[in-house]
Amino acid sequence: MPKKQWRDFFLYLGRVFLLLIILAVLLPRLAAVCNIWISSLLHDDHKPMGNPMRVEAPDWTKSVLQLFPVSRKE
Template sequence: MPKKYWRDFFLYLGRVFLLLVLLAVLLPKLAIICNVWISSMLHNDNKPLGNPMKVEAPGWTKSVLQLFPISKEE
């Protein structure tokens, strides 16, 4: 049976920690790159997506649900 050394165990832990740090740093950057790439494919001016004659309604100016009652003075 091969003998196990503490040095090998700590090297293994170091490699796992390094891979986790690289994953935490590179994964958000990869997500941003993919997001930009996909959005550039979706917003192609030569082939518009959807109905170009549709008029978008403006967003809500007031909240539909009111958590606090509005005083009469406002």
């Protein structure tokens, strides 16, 4: 049985943490995209769901991690 080295252990730990960070960043975005996609499939103009007088637009600027911050000049 080959002897394992500490270097291999720390490389394995680094890969696990990297995958966890990628999941933490990408999973909420993937869930939002799937939510928009499913709601667009369920949306029917002939039979609207909810209050037809209420107008809602998806807020594309909000996310868990903003790679490009939006500067708001008011």
